[in-house]
Amino acid sequence: MLEVTELNTYYGYSHILHGVSLTVKQGEVLAVLGRNGVGKTTLVHSIVSFAKPATGRIKLNREEITGLPTHQIVRKGIALVPQGRRVFRSLSVIENLSIPFPCQTKTRDNSWDLEKTFQVFPTLRARRDQRAGNLSGGEQQMLAMARALVSGPDVLLLDEPSEGLAPLIVKGISEVIQKLAAGGMAILLVEQNFNMALKTAHSVLVMSRGQIVHQSTPQDLAANHEIKARYLGM
Numbered sequence: 001m002l003e004v005t006e007l008n009t010y011y012g013y014s015h016i017l018h019g020v021s022l023t024v025k026q027g028e029v030l031a032v033l034g035r036n037g038v039g040k041t042t043l044v045h046s047i048v049s050f051a052k053p054a055t056g057r058i059k060l061n062r063e064e065i066t067g068l069p070t071h072q073i074v075r076k077g078i079a080l081v082p083q084g085r086r087v088f089r090s091l092s093v094i095e096n097l098s099i100p101f102p103c104q105t106k107t108r109d110n111s112w113d114l115e116k117t118f119q120v121f122p123t124l125r126a127r128r129d130q131r132a133g134n135l136s137g138g139e140q141q142m143l144a145m146a147r148a149l150v151s152g153p154d155v156l157l158l159d160e161p162s163e164g165l166a167p168l169i170v171k172g173i174s175e176v177i178q179k180l181a182a183g184g185m186a187i188l189l190v191e192q193n194f195n196m197a198l199k200t201a202h203s204v205l206v207m208s209r210g211q212i213v214h215q216s217t218p219q220d221l222a223a224n225h226e227i228k229a230r231y232l233g234m
């Protein structure tokens with residue numbers, strides 16, 4: 001579904017991504033792990049054209065989307081839940097969820113709507129008229145995910161969704177991610193929370209200095225003490 005081949009991304013003269021390749025299939029959760037500053041956010045930003053890769057190719061459902069403007073990438077079926085949630089704090093829940101509607105595509109078979117989104121996050125239905133800034137951290141994360149879902153993506157990119165959240169909330173977020181994948185979505189999950197990533201994902205990548213240095217099943221990574229010590233500081 002999502003195919004990334006040999007991406008090289010720079011910020012000015014700083015070479016951040018060094019030939020990153022990955023594939024996320026329909027119904028799969030692929031987790032990306034790595035220490036701070038290894039390029040995980042740059043990777044998801046490159047996929048949605050927030051950062052412009054100098055070389056490399058990105059394909060969605062076999063169609064080349066490299067370098068397209070972000071709004072076109074969203075229309076074609078990729079949505080990003082950014083690190084730090086970035087909800088519109090002064091707007092209500094329902095207003096936050098109404099903003100992405102212009103991005104919904106008419107050309108794809110897209111069954112996502114507000115009702116389906118509220119079924120995934122019933123708490124948000126109850127809070128629909130509340131200002132996003134007054135929601136708890138966990139509810140804001142749900143809102144950020146819901147805002148991505150209403151665009152009806154085939155591929156969901158999640159940048160550290162567990163950051164700063166209590167373990168019980170993290171468990172709930174993990175379960176939602178697994179359900180979305182079971183429904184056919186392809187999910188790229190950037191995480192610092194090792195346990196959450198391993199519980200949620202079907203396969204895991206480890207990045208170091210802008211390169212993928214390991215890819216395996218969660219079980220194999222859990223048992224690989226050398227990779228954990230060398231690249232994840234565990």
Ligand SMILES: Nc1ncnc2c1ncn2[C@@H]1O[C@H](COP(=O)(O)OP(=O)(O)OP(=O)(O)O)[C@@H](O)[C@H]1O
Pocket residue numbers: 011014016034035036037038039040041042043083
């Ligand atoms: N807009 C930018 N301009 C210049 N350098 C940047 C920019 N954004 C990130 N960087 C640098 O690129 C490198 C990779 O950053 P990135 O945010 O992709 O890492 P990360 O793995 O997501 O880290 P974190 O877990 O802290 O979010 C870092 O050295 C960072 O300082």
